[in-house]
Amino acid sequence: AQKITQTQPGMFVQEKEAVTLDCTYDTSDQSYGLFWYKQPSSGEMIFLIYQGSYDEQNATEGRYSLNFQKARKSANLVISASQLGDSAMYFCAMREDSGGYQKVTFGTGTKLQVIP
């Protein structure tokens, strides 16, 4: 089974509108962390936001927020007031804390295109 599932290969959003990128995850660990990264066409991976499994509040970082629904195992990224510079690939990722190693598993990504 996939550990991280991103079901939207591509999405369009109008500039200044909000957009939600979906992510579901699968783990039996009680302690884990969820990340979102942005990858513009230049190729670098940019850390956006982090949510710990024990965090009670949804994480927010500027225009980014993470809608964390633990029971549903979902960690959707919400981008408010989209800008043209938000056009990029977005990857959801999970770090599981058991087993002594801290590797991170990534989803297949969602390509977001912001339309003027």
Place this chain on the structure above:
Amino acid sequence: DVKVTQSSRYLVKRTGEKVFLECVQDMDHENMFWYRQDPGLGLRLIYFSYDVKMKEKGDIPEGYSVSREKKERFSLILESASTNQTSMYLCASSFFGRGRDLGYTFGSGTRLTVV
């Protein structure tokens, strides 16, 4: 500014060549990782290391090996390059611990083409 530096942005190699991809970080991170990125497949973990001279296989280690002789340097080795290893290779590093600081810092990637 903290950095993960990959030695080459683009590489073209011939089938059967031994290929070295180098990664250096200046953040004193314990953990280092090599991923490959292919369209529609996301990032897949090849190898990782949590200490000097230590290495662990990731999800797709076949055809690759790694070396970590110093804490700051993690090398990926393609023993005999094949065309199916044409890909974008990303190096990343992180602290050992918990929390948001454990987000990876990535290098800018090496796009390898094997012909």
